[in-house]
Amino acid sequence: MKTRAWATPAADQPLAPFEVDRREVGPLDVQLDILFSGICHSDIHQARGEWGNSKFPMVPGHEIVGRVTKVGAQVTKLKVGDLAGVGCMVDSCRTCAPCDHGDEQFCQKGSAFTYNSTEMDRKTPTYGGYSKQVVVTEHFTLKVPTSLALQGVAPLLCAGITTYSPLRQWNCKKGDRVGVVGLGGLGHMAVKLAAAMGAEVTMLSTSRSKEADATRLGATSFALTTERSTFKTLAGQFDLLIDTVSAPHDLNSYLGLLRPYGAMALVGVPPKPLEVAAFSLINGNRRLAGSSIGGIRETQEMLDFCAKHQIVADVEVIPAEKINVAYERMVKNDVRYRFVIDAATI
Amino acid sequence: MKTRAWATPAADQPLAPFEVDRREVGPLDVQLDILFSGICHSDIHQARGEWGNSKFPMVPGHEIVGRVTKVGAQVTKLKVGDLAGVGCMVDSCRTCAPCDHGDEQFCQKGSAFTYNSTEMDRKTPTYGGYSKQVVVTEHFTLKVPTSLALQGVAPLLCAGITTYSPLRQWNCKKGDRVGVVGLGGLGHMAVKLAAAMGAEVTMLSTSRSKEADATRLGATSFALTTERSTFKTLAGQFDLLIDTVSAPHDLNSYLGLLRPYGAMALVGVPPKPLEVAAFSLINGNRRLAGSSIGGIRETQEMLDFCAKHQIVADVEVIPAEKINVAYERMVKNDVRYRFVIDAATI
Secondary structure (H helix, E strand, C coil): CEEEEEEEEECCCCEEEEEEEECCCCCEEEEEEEEEEECCHHHHHCCCCCCCCCCCEEEEEEEECEEEEEEEECCCCCCCCEEEECEEEEEECCCCHHCCCCHHCCCCCEEECCCEEEEEECCCCCCCCCEEEEEEEHHHEECCCCCHHHHHHHHHHHHHHHHHHHHHHHCCCCCCCEEECCCCCCHHHHHHHHCCCCCCCEEECCCHHHHHHHHHHCCEEEEEECCCCHHHHHCCCCCEECCCCCCCCCHHHHHHEEEEEEEEECCCCCCCCCEEEEHHCCCCCCCECCCCCCCHHHHHHHHHHHHCCCCCCCEECCEEEEEHHCCCCCCCCCCEEEEEEEEECC | EEEEEEEEECCCCCCCCCCCCECCCCCCCCEEEEEEEECCHHHHHHHHCCCCCCCCCCCCCEEEEEEEEEECCCCCCCCCEEEEECCEEECCCCCHHHHHHCHHHHHHCEEECCCEECCCCCEECCCCCCEEEEEEEEEEEEEEECCCCCCHHHHHCCCCHHHHHHHCCCCCCCEEEEEEEECCHHHHHHHHHHHCCCCCEEEEEEEHHHHHHHHHCCCEEEEECCCCHHHHCCCCCCEEECCCCCCCCCCHHHHHEEEEEEEEEEECCCCEEEEHHHHHHHHHEEECCCCCCCCCHHHHHHHHHHHHHHCCCCCEEEEEEHHHHHHHHCCCCCCCEEEEEEEEHH
């Protein structure tokens, strides 16, 4: 089935209209009319070939919300007319230990990612959510709560789960002191989610201009990381830091903010390796961790949590013809906090 | 009370006989006749002023085993004639949150370390175990099992707890795959302890000459880290890595050996910060942790565990007059695996 999309023809070219051929709905497949598709910073990295693994033409987009238009005979999770979501993955081997554990993102055979990847046959290219329709195997669809504004739900499928998962892994709970480093697409979700979990959230930012927003999003404190005094005043105060920064920064300073046994979870990817002094970790038995999106079960749990706490992303909805402009604005951090494409305009 | 000791007069001078004035035994104090005192690599760093915090004259030594010769009126843990141990600390504030939690090594007021430190009055210098006698407040003494060879017990007070603690923090258990990086004083204890906990232990070493010893100590596999193929063959295999290496090395390669959610615990201190790529941690939700000795309660637990499993350090007992020679040999890694001073020769 042919469907309209926007694609990047090559790393040095802008996105333009394109046509994708989606597979016919199989017994376990779900077909969606896409309603909203979020723009993630990783879309830009891959569309521009910055991670060295780009396949063109590329239809980016892994923050997809839509309505079910067709289901295969064996599908039980969703029915026609339901709202559904698709995140960063569309398949995995589903038999290895990580898949069995619900960590399809760590599939030992390699997950099938939603775009710039292949299906598990390792031949059929995958095309993402900047598109009118998509067909995905049932297991990799999510049920979308009907009580939330759908344009704000789309970014939950990547930015939401990427910040929810480390908060859960490190047992964020009522009364914990959580610091969120950087207020962008990921950071603003981390603040909302951690606050909803009952944590006292401190926003750690390079820019005083973010303070009012941080407070509105749920942070109870704000600290400027451009001031050395911040790292003295707050030394040893945090149970958990969620580091969303993808620019170079000094991890050792941040590690000093952790209590004994505290953890700093990286979800941003700076362009170069970062220096870590062994003493920064040894002193206080501190932990530096990474976290990569989340499995399907945990993503559903996150969506249900967001429904319960009425959490969505703060978004600016754009028509498809503004995607290239949006990319430019994102590179300048000029968005609060996520662009979402209105798929009706594709 | 005057007692004989060996001290470093200055960073550029060898150790020589010295006399220490120990305090009179107070109501909560325990006085020991020292029997054996282990030599830790950190003794050399501090005696030679390599960590920038050295106070001279310095009597090193924080792996102390002795026999109780006097106890204060309120002491209940030990009585005259008992075996006792003293590790890296001799006091802490005992009221802050970490102390309350049993982590006296992270005392918010700063622990009183066994040497090159001060008592909690921040005036009285502390002198370590290269000495005939020592007086320590009861809380910071350990009960030493009578069933173990005492010269091999001394290194448990630092090398033992330093490796036991991360194994416990990361829940090492039967069937886990644990890699120990580096076979020295710390590494040989990590192998023995992890094996006794039921883990399958792999020794990761730069030298094939360590293989026979690794096997004897309890490792079931051996891999050469000088061969790139090791990092392919063993990729994603380990639940836990205990990294005892204090030389520069590529952490990213080792992180790739971890399973999803696996942890690498640093207990060695390389001279310079190490580079960590965010993707090394993000891919697989991996953790890089540090671990610093252990609290008194956990140190006692470790000694009791060692008694149960008949674990002691492999040592070479030397007379005090060989301390300087021992330092030179340790710098060349020429010891299997710990020097211990026979305190009768001091």
